[in-house]
Amino acid sequence: MTRRDTRRPPGHGAISMTTRRGENSLSTKPTLARNDGHAETTGSAIVVGASLAGLMSALTLARTGVEVTLLERSDDSGRTGAALHVEHDLLNRLTGRTRINRRDAIPAGLQTWHSVHDGLRAAARADSRIRLLPNTIVDAAAQNHNDAWVTTRDGRKFHADIVIGADGHRSTIRRHVAPDKPHSEFAGYVIWIGIAQESELRARSWPDGVDFLSSTNGPLLGYPLPAKDGTLTPGRRQLGFAWYDATRNTLLRKSGAIDGSVVQHSLTADQIPEEIYRELGAEARAEFPSPWRDAILDCVNRRAVIGTPISEYVPNNLANGRIALVGDAAHVPTPMTGSGFSASLHDAEALAKAITAHGVKGPAAKLALATYERTRLTDARRLVQSGQQFSRSLARGVAA
Numbered sequence: 291m292t293r294r295d296t297r298r299p300p301g302h303g304a305i306s307m308t309t310r311r312g313e314n315s316l317s318t319k320p321t322l323a324r325n326d327g328h329a330e331t332t333g334s335a336i337v338v339g340a341s342l343a344g345l346m347s348a349l350t351l352a353r354t355g356v357e358v359t360l361l362e363r364s365d366d367s368g369r370t371g372a373a374l375h376v377e378h379d380l381l382n383r384l385t386g387r388t389r390i391n392r393r394d395a396i397p398a399g400l401q402t403w404h405s406v407h408d409g410l411r412a413a414a415r416a417d418s419r420i421r422l423l424p425n426t427i428v429d430a431a432a433q434n435h436n437d438a439w440v441t442t443r444d445g446r447k448f449h450a451d452i453v454i455g456a457d458g459h460r461s462t463i464r465r466h467v468a469p470d471k472p473h474s475e476f477a478g479y480v481i482w483i484g485i486a487q488e489s490e491l492r493a494r495s496w497p498d499g500v501d502f503l504s505s506t507n508g509p510l511l512g513y514p515l516p517a518k519d520g521t522l523t524p525g526r527r528q529l530g531f532a533w534y535d536a537t538r539n540t541l542l543r544k545s546g547a548i549d550g551s552v553v554q555h556s557l558t559a560d561q562i563p564e565e566i567y568r569e570l571g572a573e574a575r576a577e578f579p580s581p582w583r584d585a586i587l588d589c590v591n592r593r594a595v596i597g598t599p600i601s602e603y604v605p606n607n608l609a610n611g612r613i614a615l616v617g618d619a620a621h622v623p624t625p626m627t628g629s630g631f632s633a634s635l636h637d638a639e640a641l642a643k644a645i646t647a648h649g650v651k652g653p654a655a656k657l658a659l660a661t662y663e664r665t666r667l668t669d670a671r672r673l674v675q676s677g678q679q680f681s682r683s684l685a686r687g688v689a690a
Contacts, residue, residue, distance in 0.1 A: 343617020344456030478685025484589030493581030
């Protein structure tokens with residue numbers, strides 16, 4: 291059965307870095323390389339994680355005059371098929387700039403995860419207050435009365451006035467904010483995601499919006515996306531899908547994707563067994579109409595499917611002293627809520643507002659982050675809880 295649905299799919303500056311090499315240490319304080327019209331420097335921040343929440347938080351912090359070191363673990367190349375709904379004037383809201391070049395703007399509406407990430411990353415790279423360091427794995431965070439810092443796997447230590455954890459559902463920084471509740475929990479199902487080019491399919495008609503389809507194993511969200519060149523012409527766009535499946539949890543545990551109640555990793559295309567590809571193809575033929583059947587079969591035939599086990603996390607707190615959380619590090623709702631990206635945007639804006647009001651120097655840092663927590667905690671909890679009934683129902687084998 292198919293029904294139309296409106297659901298949304300799923301700075302260089304005064305930051306100190308100490309590098310340990312044996313018994314030697316080196317302390318460097320980078321200086322601004324360019325001036326893009328920012329106001330006077332108001333402090334420093336380390337943002338751990340350069341996915342969407344981290345990039346948005348870095349941009350709003352930079353807007354307030356905070357110099358940001360943005361530590362990026364990886365390029366998130368496994369996000370094949372993921373999509374999200376972008377609000378109007380996103381970059382204007384994040385940067386405070388009233389004029390954004392058309393080529394730099396991120397279009398409103400349903401967009402691929404990669405296109406939004408690329409746009410935010412370009413904006414961060416263009417901001418003189420943001421220093422982005424790739425391939426940097428953070429193992430720990432700590433703080434005292436004067437500052438906060440993180441330690442990386444290769445022995446470097448970065449100090450700043452505040453540390454913001456934007457390192458996703460398996461957050462390392464969460465351990466320092468919520469030590470009594472450090473892990474998100476497996477929600478009981480996986481989502482198979484993929485993306486196909488309409489020009490490669492033989493469908494006779496094309497969708498004009500998001501479709502919600504039911505199947506034996508769980509619902510499927512199908513959504514048309516702009517083509518890589520931005521066109522929205524039917525027949526030339528991309529088709530993305532998110533297929534919810536609560537019947538293959540044994541596979542997730544055997545593969546190590548789930549350990550106990552904790553999600554460890556997604557299944558990349560080459561980690562999905564051939565037997566599963568065959569089963570997904572057969573189920574798509576039996577369960578779904580064109581063009582979604584065609585899109586799934588195209589991805590199956592190309593071995594271009596990602597299996598993402600879903601976590602949930604209802605936060606009890608978002609900040610501890612000079613350390614705070616945003617995005618999936620702070621709260622992890624099921625993608626069925628369609629609100630994860632907008633929640634991360636609200637986090638970034640609330641964080642900037644609190645810092646504008648109180649600052650980050652000295653005792654003001656703790657007050658600012660406590661204000662951020664008061665502003666966002668109730669809404670963050672409600673968002674996750676709003677999707678839990680669906681998750682529990684699906685995990686019991688009955689789609690909500």
